[in-house]
Amino acid sequence: EAGVTQFPSHSVIEKGQTVTLRCDPISGHDNLYWYRRVMGKEIKFLLHFVKESKQDESGMPNNRFLAERTGGTYSTLKVQPAELEDSGVYFCASSQIRHFGYTFGSGTRLTVV
Amino acid sequence: GESVGLHLPTLSVQEGDNSIINCAYSNSASDYFIWYKQESGKGPQFIIDIRSNMDKRQGQRVTVLLNKTVKHLSLQIAATQPGDSAVYFCAEIDQTGANNLFFGTGTRLTVIP
Numbered sequence: 531e532a533g534v535t536q537f538p539s540h541s542v543i544e545k546g547q548t549v550t551l552r553c554d555p556i557s558g559h560d561n562l563y564w565y566r567r568v569m570g571k572e573i574k575f576l577l578h579f580v581k582e583s584k585q586d587e588s589g590m591p592n593n594r595f596l597a598e599r600t601g602g603t604y605s606t607l608k609v610q611p612a613e614l615e616d617s618g619v620y621f622c623a624s625s626q627i628r629h630f631g632y633t634f635g636s637g638t639r640l641t642v643v
Numbered sequence: 644g645e646s647v648g649l650h651l652p653t654l655s656v657q658e659g660d661n662s663i664i665n666c667a668y669s670n671s672a673s674d675y676f677i678w679y680k681q682e683s684g685k686g687p688q689f690i691i692d693i694r695s696n697m698d699k700r701q702g703q704r705v706t707v708l709l710n711k712t713v714k715h716l717s718l719q720i721a722a723t724q725p726g727d728s729a730v731y732f733c734a735e736i737d738q739t740g741a742n743n744l745f746f747g748t749g750t751r752l753t754v755i756p
Contacts, residue, residue, distance in 0.1 A: 534686070563743065573687070573732060573746035586743060621686050629738050630675075634686030 532556065534635035536622050542641045548610040551638045555604070555624030561585075562605050563625075563632070564597060568618040576620075579605060580628070591616075612642045655753045662720040664750045666733035669714060673735040678707060678718045681749070682729045690718070690731075720752075728754045 535554040543549050555562045564576040576595070577587040581602035590597070594613070599605040609616055619637040656662045668676075674695040679687035693700045693707045693716075700707050706719040716733050730749040 539684075565746075570748070572748045573734075575743045575745065578743055589743070623686075629736055629744065632677075632689070632744065634679075634688070636684065636686045 534622055534624050534633050536620075536635035536638050538638060539636065540639045540641075542643060543612055545614055545642055546611045548608065549612055549640060551607045551609075551620050551622075551640070553605045553607070553622030553624075553635060555622070556626075556633055559624035559626050559633075560602070561625045561628050562599060563623045564605070564607055565621040565623065565634075566618050567621065567637075568615075573621065576607075609640070612640075614642050616640060617642045652748065653751045653753070655755060656723050658725060658754050658756050659722055662718075662723045662727070662752060662754075664718045664720075664731050664733075664752065666716040666718075666747050667714060668716065668733070668735045668747075670735060670737060670745075671711075671714065672737045672740060675736050675738050676707070676709060676716050677734045677736075677744070678705075678716075679732045679734060679746075680727075680729045681732065687732060723752075723754050725754045725756055728752055 537552045560581050562579040565573050567573045575589040578585045579599045582599050596608045619639050621637045623632040623634045625631045677692045678690040680690050681687045691702045691705050691707050704721045708717045730751050732746050732749045734744050734746045736744045
């Protein structure tokens with residue numbers, strides 16, 4: 531079984547630019563979650579999709595972040611325009627059952643300079 | 644919001660010794676707890692979990708202890724090996740509520756050969 535796949539693994543962009551992160555969950559997993567770890571701090575929840583619907587986006591920092599999951603398969607997280615404080619590692623996870631059995635991807639390390 | 648914290652950000656142990664990683668949580672409604680291991684360049688990997696109706700659970704070389712009275716969680720690793728070197732996160736969730744998985748800051752475990 532393929533795991534959760536994230537692209538790119540690393541991204542370095544300038545402040546003000548746009549970056550789009552992608553997550554391919556495990557096939558059949560309706561639940562998809564985005565998390566972020568800012569350097570040295572805890573891993574924080576961003577949002578949760580059930581299929582194509584946003585179940586909970588209470589963790590999204592501001593309106594510069596836009597997450598989509600068209601068709602209920604892969605998801606994208608766009609940051610526009612990127613700011614320095616957006617730097618961190620963005621993790622995606624998926625699960626078959628809500629809030630149980632999470633499988634995480636390897637993450638995308640985003641550096642905004 | 645809920646707070647999941649760790650007592651020590653770093654821990655160094657001699658190979659073959661036992662390791663104990665501690666975690667405190669503040670949400671008394673949390674009913675499910677998970678320990679994750681994150682190696683460099685990888686996402687969090689599930690180690691062991693425990694439900695709030697239990698106070699101890701054992702896996703292969705790992706044991707999780709839960710003390711609901713003082714809201715404390717610990718991970719014990721027996722006969723620590725170099726491959727155990729990683730950052731360890733505890734996470735909590737209130738599965739009956741609308742919350743998502745909340746992580747602590749993490750403890751970096753270094754195994755000295």
